[in-house]
Amino acid sequence: MENLEAGDPQQIGSYSLIGKMGTVSAGKIFAGRSVDGRVVAVTVVHPEAAAAPEFRERFRSGVEAARAVSGDFIMPVVDADPDAPSPWSATAFVPGLPLRQAVDRYGPLPESALRQLALGLAGAMTRIHAAGLIHGEVGPDSVLLAVDGPYLAAFGHAGAKEADGSPMDDLFDLGATVLFAASGSEPQWEGASEDARTRLAELETMTSILPPSLREVIGGCLYPDPSTRPTAQQLIDYLDGQGQPVPTGDWPPAALIADIEALTAATPSSAIASRTVGGRVSRRNLLLGLAGGALLIGGAAATAVLSSNGSSPATAGKPRGSTPPTSPSGVSPTPSSTNEPTPIILDAPDASKVWNVVGQSVPTCLEASATVVMVVTDKDTAFLNASTGKAALPTLNTTNTFRSDMRSPTTYAAGVFYYLCEAPDAYNMVAAVDGTTGNVKWANNMAQVDSGGGDAIARYVAVNGSTVYVCGDVDTHSSSTSDSTTGYIRAFDGTTGKGLWQVEGTDINNVLVPPSGSYLLAASSNPSAKAGQVQMIDASKQGARGWKIPIPNPEFLAQSGWPITCYAAGRFFFAGGSGDTLFAVDAATGTVKWHQHFDAKNGDHVQLGHPFASLDGSTVYVPVGSDLASFSSADGTLKWVATVTGAGAYGTSNMFNASLSLGVKSAQCSADTVFVTDAAKNLWAINAATGKARWKYNDPGQPDSGFMWTVGGDHVFIASNLTLTAISAHGQ
Numbered sequence: 001m002e003n004l005e006a007g008d009p010q011q012i013g014s015y016s017l018i019g020k021m022g023t024v025s026a027g028k029i030f031a032g033r034s035v036d037g038r039v040v041a042v043t044v045v046h047p048e049a050a051a052a053p054e055f056r057e058r059f060r061s062g063v064e065a066a067r068a069v070s071g072d073f074i075m076p077v078v079d080a081d082p083d084a085p086s087p088w089s090a091t092a093f094v095p096g097l098p099l100r101q102a103v104d105r106y107g108p109l110p111e112s113a114l115r116q117l118a119l120g121l122a123g124a125m126t127r128i129h130a131a132g133l134i135h136g137e138v139g140p141d142s143v144l145l146a147v148d149g150p151y152l153a154a155f156g157h158a159g160a161k162e163a164d165g166s167p168m169d170d171l172f173d174l175g176a177t178v179l180f181a182a183s184g185s186e187p188q189w190e191g192a193s194e195d196a197r198t199r200l201a202e203l204e205t206m207t208s209i210l211p212p213s214l215r216e217v218i219g220g221c222l223y224p225d226p227s228t229r230p231t232a233q234q235l236i237d238y239l240d241g242q243g244q245p246v247p248t249g250d251w252p253p254a255a256l257i258a259d260i261e262a263l264t265a266a267t268p269s270s271a272i273a274s275r276t277v278g279g280r281v282s283r284r285n286l287l288l289g290l291a292g293g294a295l296l297i298g299g300a301a302a303t304a305v306l307s308s309n310g311s312s313p314a315t316a317g318k319p320r321g322s323t324p325p326t327s328p329s330g331v332s333p334t335p336s337s338t339n340e341p342t343p344i345i346l347d348a349p350d351a352s353k354v355w356n357v358v359g360q361s362v363p364t365c366l367e368a369s370a371t372v373v374m375v376v377t378d379k380d381t382a383f384l385n386a387s388t389g390k391a392a393l394p395t396l397n398t399t400n401t402f403r404s405d406m407r408s409p410t411t412y413a414a415g416v417f418y419y420l421c422e423a424p425d426a427y428n429m430v431a432a433v434d435g436t437t438g439n440v441k442w443a444n445n446m447a448q449v450d451s452g453g454g455d456a457i458a459r460y461v462a463v464n465g466s467t468v469y470v471c472g473d474v475d476t477h478s479s480s481t482s483d484s485t486t487g488y489i490r491a492f493d494g495t496t497g498k499g500l501w502q503v504e505g506t507d508i509n510n511v512l513v514p515p516s517g518s519y520l521l522a523a524s525s526n527p528s529a530k531a532g533q534v535q536m537i538d539a540s541k542q543g544a545r546g547w548k549i550p551i552p553n554p555e556f557l558a559q560s561g562w563p564i565t566c567y568a569a570g571r572f573f574f575a576g577g578s579g580d581t582l583f584a585v586d587a588a589t590g591t592v593k594w595h596q597h598f599d600a601k602n603g604d605h606v607q608l609g610h611p612f613a614s615l616d617g618s619t620v621y622v623p624v625g626s627d628l629a630s631f632s633s634a635d636g637t638l639k640w641v642a643t644v645t646g647a648g649a650y651g652t653s654n655m656f657n658a659s660l661s662l663g664v665k666s667a668q669c670s671a672d673t674v675f676v677t678d679a680a681k682n683l684w685a686i687n688a689a690t691g692k693a694r695w696k697y698n699d700p701g702q703p704d705s706g707f708m709w710t711v712g713g714d715h716v717f718i719a720s721n722l723t724l725t726a727i728s729a730h731g732q
Contacts, residue, residue: 012042012088013081032090040078040090050087059087096146097259099181103140106255109181111211113253118178118214119239120150125174125232129167136165138173140180145252147260168226171235175221183209187222213242220550230550237592238550241581343627344642346684348693354715354726357389363719364400367410367417368712372435374410374417375724376400381421383438386712389726393438398423398431413463416441416494420458428458430470432497442497446470456488462513467500467539468492471511474504485509489520489543503543507535514567519546519587521565521572534565534574536590547590551576566620568613568633573620579607582622584636594636598624612667614688621667621674628676630691640691644678668711673729675716681706683718685729695731
């Protein structure tokens with residue numbers, strides 16, 4: 001703090017000025033004392049700046065906006081007068097060092113401090129952006145390292161200039177600020193190549209200085225394309241989803257403590273809230289609000305933090321993990337709970353068979369309704385009576401020569417079977433067959449898509465309302481060694497088969513089509529690229545891209561053409577982090593509603609199997625290690641955990657056979673029963689309410705690849721070599 005100079009005001013409003021703290025383009029910042037002894041930081045605008053057209057109205061709007069978001073991470077406005085000869089605003093004061101000064105004096109921050117810096121700044125931005133505002137000048141000069149965490153200081157002035165940025169610009173500045181804190185230098189883009197590939201390579205070089213835990217997400221903040229940058233909430237979700245413990249290093253870093261203590265001693269005691277210097281910052285204080293004072297450093301008051309851009313990213317919502325589930329038996333959520341449910345060791349009698357039939361060809365696809373079973377082979381397509389196993393409808397000459405346990409080439413909805421097939425004079429088709437008459441309603445050839453002459457290979461068919469979707473990838477016959485895949489989505493009218501719209505790209509490698517709602521979920525294709533992500537596809541806008549969430553290790557989302565996520569109650573569920581964290585996000589906005597991280601109790605890394613949902617959407621089932629965990633889709637409350645006999649306890653991967661394909665055809669539900677297969681090739685029927693097994697099924701003569709099965713009504717239909725078996729869901 002400097003002494004007042006000649007010409008500086010002595011009094012502003014009810015505050016006696018006691019020193020000068022800094023300047024901004026629109027004015028000066030002073031330390032002031034209120035009549036009750038509180039020390040505040042007062043920003044006083046130059047008269048010439050205040051004379052600018054509409055300045056005072058913008059200043060007044062800035063004050064109101066700042067007050068609207070005061071609270072967690074945001075400096076509260078304690079007073080302001082937009083109508084004074086020299087407009088002014090005041091915030092409370094908290095001692096700390098500007099980031100630039102701290103790094104210049106003591107060098108780059110350690111990893112624990114860098115993570116807290118990123119989390120603290122992102123926490124501030126979530127509130128700013130959720131209010132439809134932007135900061136506009138985040139940087140090393142506008143960040144304060146205070147005793148209880150990093151603060152985003154005001155720097156710039158909402159009344160001094162019109163806002164021309166966006167929330168994604170704020171995220172770029174956040175990334176550059178963290179990079180400065182890690183290296184002591186800021187990104188230098190001057191003269192950088194406009195070629196996207198070259199620029200990304202330059203970015204990778206710049207971010208290599210960052211610790212691995214921050215490299216992906218901070219690099220993502222600096223992507224040239226703003227649309228690919230994470231939101232502030234997604235940045236928090238990413239770091240939280242890594243499952244790392246609360247940083248153990250002291251905050252602030254030890255080298256800064258003496259300076260902050262000296263600043264505290266030099267400030268009137270009435271200005272400083274009680275804090276402990278050199279202690280650890282709790283996760284709650286860091287992410288849920290640094291209350292008890294605000295900051296001002298060489299910048300302007302809180303009104304200057306914010307400028308409105310008229311839009312708000314939909315990232316505000318229930319904090320992740322605010323309703324933490326309790327712990328499954330083979331793994332532990334983080335943090336662990338003391339009221340774990342007792343694990344249920346699955347055991348049950350062998351299933352009673354309703355009927356058996358022996359066919360002439362091995363089925364490659366199965367689909368069933370409550371009354372009809374569709375059996376597709378490499379010879380033909382037959383339809384059997386679900387109650388008796390006898391022929392129900394005429395046999396068709398359509399075939400499927402590629403057995404696929406992991407893809408979903410068939411589906412049934414509203415009395416119609418839809419499936420991917422071939423015919424004598426056509427291949428790569430999608431066909432619709434009336435489940436009552438057996439008549440072919442329509443069939444479309446999927447081989448050619450408008451993709452520069454490439455062939456569209458269909459992988460997955462699904463129905464949402466009256467629309468049929470076919471998803472897959474495009475074979476461009478290229479000799480490129482890139483592991484990127486161009487995926488596509490084609491939408492058809494379910495009644496007529498008429499094409500409605502189509503999209504393609506490497507960002508839609510695999511797709512989930514929910515049974516309802518207008519939003520689809522797609523994952524990007526390249527597991528080795530930094531830009532791994534899931535994103536919403538808006539079907540109501542003919543496949544327009546929506547919100548995006550970065551995925552740090554996307555290889556477990558890379559299987560092409562079939563869904564590896566699930567949908568329930570208006571939310572998408574998918575594995576993030578390192579494949580060990582389950583996220584529940586709002587389908588429309590991408591807001592994380594809850595999440596759960598898992599650690600193996602034996603110390604191994606857990607990779608979740610693909611989640612799947614109950615028919616009514618109230619429950620999400622997740623395979624974890626050798627366990628199957630049942631969660632409430634609404635809030636993540638754990639209902640029960642079942643441990644599958646015959647499955648190993650090794651925590652590195654899910655021991656269900658369904659771990660490679662769960663959520664498609666190897667884990668399904670009826671109205672009150674959950675069906676899963678395990679590593680010992682057992683099929684289990686589990687009571688959805690209790691987690692206890694009703695029955696198990698195993699065929700010693702099944703093929704090495706295991707049996708194929710599907711659910712129709714209250715029966716399960718199992719194909720093992722040439723034999724098709726029907727079993728009641730309740731085993732009776």
